[in-house]
Amino acid sequence: MDGASGLNAIQQMFERAKAENRSAFLPYFPIGYPTYDESIAAIRTMAQEQVDGFEIGIPFSDPLADGAVIQAASQIALDNGTTVKKALTAVRELRSHGVKQPMLMFSYLNPLIAYGTEQFVYDAKAAGADGLIVPDLPPEEAHLFAAACEREQMALVFFVAPTTHPARIHLIGEKATGFIYVVSVTGITGTRTELPSDLREFIARVRSATAQPLVMGFGISKPEHVQMIHGLVDGFIVGSALVKAAKEGTEAVRMLTQSLR
Amino acid sequence: MTYIQTHATSVPDERGYYGEFGGRFVPETLIPALDELTIAYHEAMLDADFQHELSHLQTTYTGRPTPLTYAKRLSEQLGGAQIYLKREDLAHTGAHKINNALGQALLAKRMGKQRIVAETGAGQHGVASATACALLGLDCHVYMGSVDIARQQPNVFRMRLLGSEVIAVESGSKTLKDAINEAIRDWVTNVRDTFYLLGSALGPHPYPMIVRDFQSVIGTEARQQMLDQVGRLPDACIACVGGGSNAIGLFHAFRDDESVDLIGVEAGGHGVLSGEHAARFADPVIGRPGVLHGTRSFVMQTTDGQIVNTHSISAGLDYASVGPEHAYLRQVERAYYTLATDEEALAALQTLSRTEGIIPALESAHAVAEVIKRAPTMPKESVLLVNLSGRGDKDLDTVIKALDHGIS
Numbered sequence: 001m002d003g004a005s006g007l008n009a010i011q012q013m014f015e016r017a018k019a020e021n022r023s024a025f026l027p028y029f030p031i032g033y034p035t036y037d038e039s040i041a042a043i044r045t046m047a048q049e050q051v052d053g054f055e056i057g058i059p060f061s062d063p064l065a066d067g068a069v070i071q072a073a074s075q076i077a078l079d080n081g082t083t084v085k086k087a088l089t090a091v092r093e094l095r096s097h098g099v100k101q102p103m104l105m106f107s108y109l110n111p112l113i114a115y116g117t118e119q120f121v122y123d124a125k126a127a128g129a130d131g132l133i134v135p136d137l138p139p140e141e142a143h144l145f146a147a148a149c150e151r152e153q154m155a156l157v158f159f160v161a162p163t164t165h166p167a168r169i170h171l172i173g174e175k176a177t178g179f180i181y182v183v184s185v186t187g188i189t190g191t192r193t194e195l196p197s198d199l200r201e202f203i204a205r206v207r208s209a210t211a212q213p214l215v216m217g218f219g220i221s222k223p224e225h226v227q228m229i230h231g232l233v234d235g236f237i238v239g240s241a242l243v244k245a246a247k248e249g250t251e252a253v254r255m256l257t258q259s260l261r
Numbered sequence: 262m263t264y265i266q267t268h269a270t271s272v273p274d275e276r277g278y279y280g281e282f283g284g285r286f287v288p289e290t291l292i293p294a295l296d297e298l299t300i301a302y303h304e305a306m307l308d309a310d311f312q313h314e315l316s317h318l319q320t321t322y323t324g325r326p327t328p329l330t331y332a333k334r335l336s337e338q339l340g341g342a343q344i345y346l347k348r349e350d351l352a353h354t355g356a357h358k359i360n361n362a363l364g365q366a367l368l369a370k371r372m373g374k375q376r377i378v379a380e381t382g383a384g385q386h387g388v389a390s391a392t393a394c395a396l397l398g399l400d401c402h403v404y405m406g407s408v409d410i411a412r413q414q415p416n417v418f419r420m421r422l423l424g425s426e427v428i429a430v431e432s433g434s435k436t437l438k439d440a441i442n443e444a445i446r447d448w449v450t451n452v453r454d455t456f457y458l459l460g461s462a463l464g465p466h467p468y469p470m471i472v473r474d475f476q477s478v479i480g481t482e483a484r485q486q487m488l489d490q491v492g493r494l495p496d497a498c499i500a501c502v503g504g505g506s507n508a509i510g511l512f513h514a515f516r517d518d519e520s521v522d523l524i525g526v527e528a529g530g531h532g533v534l535s536g537e538h539a540a541r542f543a544d545p546v547i548g549r550p551g552v553l554h555g556t557r558s559f560v561m562q563t564t565d566g567q568i569v570n571t572h573s574i575s576a577g578l579d580y581a582s583v584g585p586e587h588a589y590l591r592q593v594e595r596a597y598y599t600l601a602t603d604e605e606a607l608a609a610l611q612t613l614s615r616t617e618g619i620i621p622a623l624e625s626a627h628a629v630a631e632v633i634k635r636a637p638t639m640p641k642e643s644v645l646l647v648n649l650s651g652r653g654d655k656d657l658d659t660v661i662k663a664l665d666h667g668i669s
Contacts, residue, residue: 060567062433062438062442062554062568064287064288064445071432075432083565085565109286111566113550113551114563115565136286136287136552138286138289159289161292161293163291163293163294163452163453164289164292164293168292172289186453187449188446
């Protein structure tokens with residue numbers, strides 16, 4: 001991770017995890033939850049625990065891909081005065097505290113339109129971010145960010161869902177840079193007791209249509225889940241479970257992070 | 262008899278855009294479902310049996326065509342233009358919402374989707390969906406904000422009586438915006454066997470087009486009725502605009518009639534300066550292009566892109582965005598948008614009740630308020646056509662409370 005940024009840093013992240021025979025662990029955490037300072041503390045704690053990268057959440061009033069836990073956390077973060085600008089400040093602050101892992105900004109589209117989509121890419125890069133994930137941006141609308149991301153060598157991540165047809169997976173693979181976010185189930189974010197049993201077939205279908213690294217998210221919350229996807233995907237995302245843990249404090253975040261890595 | 266027009270329309274393009282508005286901004290899981298819906302819809306439109314079944318239900322169940330009523334006393338009192346009312350309040354369930362609900366429910370059935378989810382604000386679309394599902398034997402689940410449930414109890418009871426499940430939404434502002442979020446979350450989760458019956462001309466493509474087409478029966482009938490009863494087209498068509506389904510349904514048949522002005526009336530709430538309103542086009546500080554619920558249109562938002570809470574006395578107009586085709590019609594200057602405040606709508610409701618014996622829905626009263634402003638400035642031989650999109654029975658509680666507080 002030393003010196004590399006943007007796409008290079010993300011590529012190195014996957015290579016390192018692969019060398020250690022692991023899937024990269026990319027926690028999601030929203031800035032401003034439960035407070036700005038506590039969100040910084042939670043992310044720094046996870047960085048100390050050697051997670052591989054981060055999805056840095058920017059709160060939105062209407063997060064329609066998210067379940068109850070992240071919705072509630074987003075509302076609290078907004079009530080705390082968290083803005084797009086503040087989230088970029090957080091990235092800068094995390095970098096100044098020595099957090100070296102790749103960071104991808106996770107935001108719904110409307111706050112980025114309000115900020116200015118290209119300007120956001122430049123400012124995020126300047127703050128120290130390495131990529132961008134927009135859950136309500138389909139690859140057909142990649143043009144909103146693609147040119148700026150290419151210029152800045154920032155990752156622009158798109159999603160594949162269990163409902164996505166092979167021809168479309170191919171298109172998504174062509175538009176995505178950095179990795180593809182594979183949604184484990186049809187649905188919204190949130191912890192689940194079990195992951196679907198047909199994950200292996202689903203991932204095989206995706207692999208046959210694209211050579212991009214695959215990072216799985218939605219429903220991953222326990223060490224058993226991480227075991228289950230081991231060897232299947234290049235990385236995994238945990239969000240809601242960490243947000244829940246953060247309610248109990250930074251130590252709970254540390255414990256959960258240790259159990260998942 | 263074919264009511265639905267799918268040809269000779271220039272918008273949307275194949276990507277679902279109306280100029281720079283519209284499109285599809287949803288999680289990937291839903292994109293294949295929207296593709297499937299688009300194909301199924303086009304197939305249904307070309308299927309004579311589908312068209313016949315819809316048309317048969319419109320005639321024998323909904324009560325179409327709805328009448329065109331000359332508002333003689335109101336016209337005389339205002340002393341200007343002659344006023345005609347398109348009586349969607351006389352459609353089954355008391356509003357235009359049934360036109361779209363029946364069309365989409367038939368489409369769901371044709372697609373083999375037994376489970377229906379819908380959102381509702383005031384409850385009118387929820388009742389229309391519950392009605393269509395009861396008629397066609399579909400399972401209906403309606404998401405409704407808990408704030409709306411508390412203030413619209415009769416409609417909640419109607420939906421349950423019709424066999425639907427009403428699910429209280431406790432997130433966000435607990436109103437229509439959040440009910441749509443929750444309906445979309447349900448749809449994403451159960452997408453393989455579930456049909457999302459969206460109630461207004463908004464959301465991701467193809468919904469704005471489908472809803473417009475199913476509602477276009479309003480304008481198609483009204484245009485012919487004007488020619489038959491008056492012998493000419495109106496000088497202007499006026500309709501209220503929340504999401505904008507009744508307005509687009511009226512406007513669509515007149516889009517190529519250059520002599521006919523198209524006027525949409527937004528909810529001015531307590532006035533634009535108060536900040537408490539739902540006039541997306543009238544307040545350039547708060548109402549700006551953005552993306553909400555899968556479509557690019559005008560959206561009421563903070564400078565940081567967060568969706569703001571809106572206000573209108575009429576729950577059906579109380580929404581932070583507006584159908585993308587309205588944003589387009591405004592941009593190309595084919596339609597003009599104005600607003601009526603809560604106070605003006607309440608006054609219009611009383612005026613129409615006393616002069617014509619018709620109690621309009623508070624939504625429709627916004628359109629009537631614009632007529633009251635406009636008619637006196639026009640010559641007596643001019644003609645205004647107003648969409649009376651719904652009846653006012655559902656609003657009696659709200660009206661009683663507002664009048665008790667001396668608003669009128």
